[in-house]
Amino acid sequence: MSAPTMRAFVLDAPGRCSVQEVPAPVAVPGEVVVDVERVGVCGTDVEFFTGEMAYLVEGDSTYPIRLGHEWAGTVAAVGDGVDRSWLGRRVMGDTMLGDRTCRRCRRGHQHVCAHRQEVGVRGRRHGALAEQVAVPAWSLHALPDAVDAVLGALVEPGGNALRAARATGAGPGDRALVLGPGTIGLLVAMFLRAAGAEVHLMGRTPESLAFARGLGFPHVWTEAGLPDLPFDAVVDASTAEHLPALALDLVEPAGRVVYIGLAGRPSTVDTRTLVLKDVTAVGVLSASPGLADTIAAYAGGAVDPRPLVAATVGLDEVGSVLAGRPPAGAGPGPKVLVDPHLR
Template identity: 70%
Template sequence: MSAPVAGPGEVVVDVERCGVCGTDAEFFSGEMAYLHTGEAAYPIRIGHEWAGVVAAVGSDVDGSWLGRRVTGDTMLGCGRCERCLDGRQHLCADRHEIGIRHGWPGALATQLPVPVRALHELPVDAELGALVEPGANAVRAVRAAALSAGRRLLVLGPGTIGLLCALFAAADGVEVHLLGVSPESLEFARSLGFPAWTAAELPALRFDAVIDASNAAALPERAVSLVEPGGRVVFIGIAGEPSRLDTRSLVLKDVTAVGVLSGSGGLAGAIERYASGAVDPRPLVAATVGLDEVADVLAGHRRPEWGAAPKIHVDPRR
């Protein structure tokens, strides 16, 4: 792909840091659903968790953006439809998604074109900036759980999003537990101060809300079975195959179920929590590599010395 040029309403960002996400790995393996629905096609430049410095602006863009460290919304709506005009551009039927949908190039590169309307200025460094997008997903999930301080939350899946949900909820004074499978991920969650359990170990506690941040098809049903009657279940993980959930379980327990797509609407909240120090996601980053190591990372290869932290960052300047 050729070097990007800032068109009308756009900037070009020099990428400082980009996170590798499960969605990126699915593009690498060919499993990503959009490849099979026609919403994405090869070749595609992936990467949507990013931070960088504005290097060029379009002719109609305020020049004061130059030199500012930024991140941005992954979801780029058309700006004209009812959903966009109603502030729901992440649900626009014609949206582009950076590094994911309809060919908009991603941030696993030295430069990235972005509409200026999607930008958020960063008062934090590039490492934290590249954690804003996944953090924004967690912000929205925790908001959807709607718990006050002292309530108890169960998070299914101690991966990046699940751990970020735990961190943001704990910052609100919520008691957080995590449910997982692998000993390594559970021990890492415990190292952050959270009780973490296998299904066999999970104590019989009242869970006022459950967030499913896993990719296991059986866990949506499990989430509903574990939540307190009248509680809330938030679905942010996406399984590779359909999940079965008897809606009678929702009705008979008077459960509110919420789906969360993307960090749109949560970016400013994540930035504020990082900048204030209320949430510190840095321990989730196992390593930072160069672009020459991306293929190995996408294929699931990890160096033993990286440990069990779930997130790998890429510095394309290396």
């Protein structure tokens, strides 16, 4: 009797991908197998597709790779040592899988563990652009009924955005500027608005600016048209290498700058400006510490990211999406979701 297989999206080299029949995962001790219902296509996935992902240069990731780290699904099998109550539960999972023994992990910072795996990204941990994915049980977060598969697949980017919004310290009476109205930038803006801040967004294309206005953000600008206003906090959620320095220039003295976007090439900031303005700068890498609160925010309706989803496609269309070709009939939002069971 042959071993069971499943369909999975496999990236063999930059620009070279296919949907393949691969061995279905087995729930080894301490892990679960999840039937994947939705997966988000992320900018990190695009960087692997183009070959620009920094982990490839550093040797933390290699081809072939099975992508997909923003996911939601239902637990189908559990390994030895796992509470069987997980069976049949709707879940999403942390992308960052620390070794749980090092100093960083013991101090609660497993998302920056030097030996971490990242689901669909780093350390040969297969991702969720497949019909099933295997992950450690300790990485799971249960989803309440109010958070369906669409919202569940948006928890991981939401966790990053929530951490960035909180890092600004902005609330009622504060004015915050978000650079880059992509998925993360718009989610940051939503969390800032929920916190009571006056939110401004800066982008490049008329389409992205119009979409942001349609989400109820009236203060939307291009770089050239940015008004001369005091910004108590600035979040750089872009991929433009000159914007980290601009964020520092724009923030008010004693304000806060949060860096969550990554440019393809090194960016520079003048630390003299940082010091002389008495600015606090924060970098945000991971959603890990913000996942539970993001689920609660979605469940309670404080933030609704559904309008960000432009389309839902099957595995066979992932390569086209990564190549920058929008699906037929796609809406104006920046996020594409994948249903691995859609044909």
